[in-house]
Structure formats: C-alpha cells, structure tokens
Amino acid sequence: MTITHHPSDETLAAFAAGTLGEARSIVVAAHVSLCSKCRATIHTFEQIGGSMIERTEPTPLRAEALEAALSRLDSNFATAPSSLLPKPDYPDVLSPYAIGPWRWIGPGLYWRKADVHSEDDTRVFMLKAAPGTMLPQHRHAGIEWTCVLEGAFRHEFGRYGPGDFDEADENVEHRPFVERGATCICLVALRGKLELQGWIGRLLQPFVRL
Numbered sequence: 543m544t545i546t547h548h549p550s551d552e553t554l555a556a557f558a559a560g561t562l563g564e565a566r567s568i569v570v571a572a573h574v575s576l577c578s579k580c581r582a583t584i585h586t587f588e589q590i591g592g593s594m595i596e597r598t599e600p601t602p603l604r605a606e607a608l609e610a611a612l613s614r615l616d617s618n619f620a621t622a623p624s625s626l627l628p629k630p631d632y633p634d635v636l637s638p639y640a641i642g643p644w645r646w647i648g649p650g651l652y653w654r655k656a657d658v659h660s661e662d663d664t665r666v667f668m669l670k671a672a673p674g675t676m677l678p679q680h681r682h683a684g685i686e687w688t689c690v691l692e693g694a695f696r697h698e699f700g701r702y703g704p705g706d707f708d709e710a711d712e713n714v715e716h717r718p719f720v721e722r723g724a725t726c727i728c729l730v731a732l733r734g735k736l737e738l739q740g741w742i743g744r745l746l747q748p749f750v751r752l
C-alpha cells in the first residue's frame with residue numbers, strides 16, 4: 543500500500559495532544575493505523591507534549607473508547623492488515639460504536655452512520671460508492687475529513703487510495719469521482735454544512751445533514 547496523502551502536522555499535533563475531539567480523532571486514527579510515517583510524527587509530538595505537560599496544565603485525555611480503539615490498532619500493527627475492512631465490514635476504529643445499516647442515498651451511493659458523540663456536531667459515517675460514480679460538486683462550510691478504506695477516488699488535488707487522508711476545509715470546492723474497477727469505501731468526519739450542487743446533491747442533502 544502506498545500512502546500519498548497524510549493529515550497536516552497541525553492535525554497530527556492536535557491528535558497527539560488529545561484535543562481533536564473524538565469524531566475527528568477516529569478518522570485520523572484510521573489513517574494512522576496504516577501509516578508508519580504519521581505514527582512516527584505523532585510519537586515525536588507526544589514526546590514534545592509530554593515535556594510541556596510537566597511544566598503546564600494537564601491536557602484533556604482522549605476518550606476511553608478511542609483509547610480502546612487505538613490499543614486494538616496497536617495490536618494489529620504486528621500483523622499488517624491487508625484491508626481495513628475485515629469482517630464485520632467496518633474499520634476497527636468504529637468497533638466501540640453503534641453503526642447503522644447501509645442506506646441507499648443516490649445512484650451508486652450508500653451511507654451508514656456511526657453513533658459517535660461529538661461536542662461540536664461532527665458526524666462520522668461511512669460512504670460507499672460504486673466504481674465510476676461521480677460525487678456531487680460541493681463546497682464546504684466546515685470540515686470534511688476522509689480516510690479511504692478500499693478502492694480509490696480522484697479530484698483536482700490527486701488520487702486517494704487505501705489509507706490516504708483527505709483533509710478538506712471551507713476553502714475547498716471539489717467534485718470527486720470514484721475510479722473504475724473497484725467500489726470505494728471511505729470513513730468520513732463532517733462538520734458544518736455542505737453546499738451541494740446538482741440533482742444528486744439535492745438528493746444527498748437530507749442525509750448528510752443527519
């Protein structure tokens with residue numbers, strides 16, 4: 543697996559400090575479980591953070607559920623998973639949470655919700671898109687973080703395959719399309735409003751607001 547796209551250093555630092563919030567941390571953890579480069583970066587940030595904590599206030603600890611998920615990931619590192627989607631068909635990071643059934647939300651598009659508590663109204667869900675699906679053109683009014691679990695999509699910033707992390711914010715307007723040949727499954731954390739254009743977008747709107 544070749545991972546090309548990583549979370550920003552700012553995001554990894556917040557993840558290491560436990561200040562990212564549970565919903566966004568889950569998507570970062572899904573990437574980190576597959577990316578030795580980011581694990582090394584986080585380790586460095588944790589060492590820096592640890593020495594700062596000794597001199598300043600304690601930082602909030604990650605939620606227990608996330609710690610449990612991360613420890614499971616640690617134990618998985620030894621056996622280098624070939625896919626992030628062993629049975630059952632969701633990533634290990636979602637194990638502590640209730641996950642809804644796959645729901646059809648548009649041509650070639652399915653969505654399933656993970657019941658993750660979020661203080662800042664960030665929703666966590668999985669998205670499954672058939673090969674060749676063109677996702678609706680959209681603009682972000684918040685953040686949309688995506689970790690690819692299977693398959694691949696492309697947009698103007700490149701190709702995103704298994705393990706790749708796409709960190710889109712309000713400055714991004716894009717129209718991803720799914721590569722032919724394989725279904726694309728992603729884990730997504732979404733905060734704020736998406737402005738979707740086109741008829742598929744209008745179809746999706748009620749669901750992504752959930």
Ligand SMILES: [Zn+2]
Nearest residue numbers: 548577579580
């Ligand atoms: Zn990485």
